[in-house]
Amino acid sequence: SQELEQSPQSLIVQEGKNLTINCTSSKTLYGLYWYKQKYGEGLIFLMMLQKGGEEKSHEKITAKLDEKKQQSSLHITASQPSHAGIYLCGADRTGTASKLTFGTGTRLQVTL
Amino acid sequence: GAVVSQHPSRVICKSGTSVKIECRSLDFQATTMFWYRQFPKQSLMLMATSNEGSKATYEQGVEKDKFLINHASLTLSTLTVTSAHPEDSSFYICSARFGRNNEQFFGPGTRLTVL
Numbered sequence: 001s002q003e004l005e006q007s008p009q010s011l012i013v014q015e016g017k018n019l020t021i022n023c024t025s026s027k028t029l030y031g032l033y034w035y036k037q038k039y040g041e042g043l044i045f046l047m048m049l050q051k052g053g054e055e056k057s058h059e060k061i062t063a064k065l066d067e068k069k070q071q072s073s074l075h076i077t078a079s080q081p082s083h084a085g086i087y088l089c090g091a092d093r094t095g096t097a098s099k100l101t102f103g104t105g106t107r108l109q110v111t112l
Numbered sequence: 113g114a115v116v117s118q119h120p121s122r123v124i125c126k127s128g129t130s131v132k133i134e135c136r137s138l139d140f141q142a143t144t145m146f147w148y149r150q151f152p153k154q155s156l157m158l159m160a161t162s163n164e165g166s167k168a169t170y171e172q173g174v175e176k177d178k179f180l181i182n183h184a185s186l187t188l189s190t191l192t193v194t195s196a197h198p199e200d201s202s203f204y205i206c207s208a209r210f211g212r213n214n215e216q217f218f219g220p221g222t223r224l225t226v227l
Contacts, residue, residue: 033216042118042205042220043156048213088155090216098144098209100216102155 003027004091006103013079014111021074021106023089031092032072033100034063038085046074046087076108084110114210115139118219125196126227133191133222135162135206141186142208146216147179150203162189162206196226 005024013019023032031050035043047056049065049072056063060077076083086107090100115138125131135145143164148156160181161169168181178200180192193200205221 031213035218040203040221040223042116043207043218045114045215045217048215050213090156096214098146098161098214099158100146100156101158104155 004089004101004103006087006089006106008106009104010107010109012109012111015080016078019076019079019108021087021108023072023074023103025070025091027070027093029065029069029091029093030095032063032065032069033090033092034072034074035088035090036085037088037105043088079108079110081110081112084108114215114217116206116208116217116219118204118206118222120222121220122223122225124225124227127197128195130192130194131196131224133193133204133206133224135189135191135208135219137187137208137210140208140210142189142210143186144209145183145189146207147181147189147191148205148207150205150221152203156205159191164189193224196224198226200224201226 007022033048034046037043047063052067052069054065062075065072086105088105089103117136119134145162147159150156159174162181162183164183170176183189203221207216207218
């Protein structure tokens with residue numbers, strides 16, 4: 001079974017709407033990374049969470065890590081077309097920030 | 113800061129040839145870089161960890177002789193796909209750690225097509 005599950009797999013939202021993407025691990029994590037990828041391009045670092053209960057925000061994107069450090073959510077407020085892309089969560093299982101294990105990704109489309 | 117580049121961005125080669133992909137950290141030194149592979153509509157899979165001045169550490173199932181990694185300096189790691197075959201066609205992405213919390217920053221990727 002997949003060690004890092006993301007949901008939903010794909011999402012279509014109307015511009016201006018809020019949305020949430022979830023990332024669930026079967027094991028406790030040392031750290032959780034969120035990245036955004038446009039098709040055929042590299043990954044853009046969004047945020048990293050390390051502490052249970054931690055929450056970080058950047059512009060209209062907020063990421064949270066639960067107290068048990070097994071589940072994270074990424075919330076986008078008032079979505080814009082520029083938010084479209086593939087969102088990937090990556091898990092640090094070793095505490096060394098190496099060997100990131102990635103989720104299956106969530107493909108986000110924002111319609112006008 | 114923390115910019116990682118890759119070259120080339122796209123490469124098409126004939127079956128049996130070898131292809132070299134470069135990964136550079138542009139404004140910082142990286143003792144460790146990582147090479148990932150991504151198939152269409154799938155997530156990234158770590159292939160190997162590239163260590164400056166020493167041998168790379170390969171993940172289970174990755175052929176060392178097929179995917180040669182050289183980390184000759186603190187800003188450059190190279191991945192050579194030897195005797196490439198169509199099944200090696202993929203999107204290859206490198207990353208490097210930077211910052212107080214060792215965040216991984218990724219390059220823009222290299223799309224390899226083997227005919």
